[in-house]
Amino acid sequence: MNARIVISEFMDEQAVDALRGEFDVLYRPALVDDLPALRSALAQAQALIVRNRTRVDPSLLAAAPGLRVVGRLGVGLDNIDVQACRERDIRVIPALGANAQAVAEYVIAAAMMLLRGAYASSAEVSAGGWPRAALSDGLEIGGKVLGLVGFGDIGRRTARLAQAVGMRVLAHDPALPADSPAWAGAGVGRRDLEALLGECDVLSLHVPLNAATRGLIDAARLGRMRPHAVLINTARGGVVDEAALAQALREGRLAGAALDVFEHEPLGAGSALAGVPRLLLTPHIAGVTRESNVRVSSMIAEQVGAALREAG
Secondary structure, eight states: OOOOOOOOOOHHHHHHHHHHHSSEEEOOOGGGGGGHHHHHGGGGOOOEEEOOSSOOOOHHHHTTOOOOEESSSSOTTTBOOOHHHHTTOEEEEEEETTHHHHHHHHHHHHHHHHHHOOTTTTHHHHOOOOOOOTTTTOOOOOOOOEEEEOHHHHHHHHHHHHHHOOOEEEOOTTTTTTHHHHHHHHTOOOOHHHHHHHSSSSEOOOOOTTTTTTTOHHHHHHHHHOOEEEEEOOOOOGGGOOOHHHHHTTTTTEEEEESOOOSSSSTTTTTTTTTTEEEEOOOOOOTOOHHHHHHHHHHHHHHHHHHHHHHH
């Protein structure tokens, strides 16, 4: 055994066992909720594997003097102080692409549910109600316009699925040059953000959370969307002004929304999102399926193991 790996959140057991075959591994998914125990566990660690809840900040890094690599079971890095890791020469490895299919499928499924508007009627129907007339004006997804904010791997995967069900796709991504072959090759129209908001029937967010994207979808930008449009956020909660979204939905200025991510997770008592109509909420699971968990876990196990072997 030539290294100690600490895993502080859930990971596919086969990937954990693969690491155990070569390294000394401490796997305790509940460590994320016990900061003193996590800090203690990191005293001799050379690698740390996390999901999105473990805060890899300077105070945690200070408890891990021998840390060489951080593996992220996902793609977002807003819970990891990448600059602090860089200063310590700690390699940060995200699972790029491994959960893209899961997120893309979530987006299309949510879009269908929101546009149709008929999938929250089970309780009424089972109780003897028959809201057929009220639920007969839902929209088909075919022929609608999907607007993507962010056109990286997940955005492109989502675009392909959307096109397969007959949607037209537009996207905004200032980081992707206008002459990038990604645009023409995908058959996706490039738009600035303001134009995109006014053209799309479904708006889906695929951007990291940083200074430029925090509060990106605020009251003013929600107001530029069509009243029949729907919003889907599988990126990061801070990208959307939750109070403004709640108000738009309550006032009928937006047809619906699906949120998988939130400013504060889990939602606290008295959240602005409580009791909001035409709003689907899920607990940060868009990218987590049985299949994606295996892919993400295998990728990170492989790459963290390789990084430790390289480091000697």
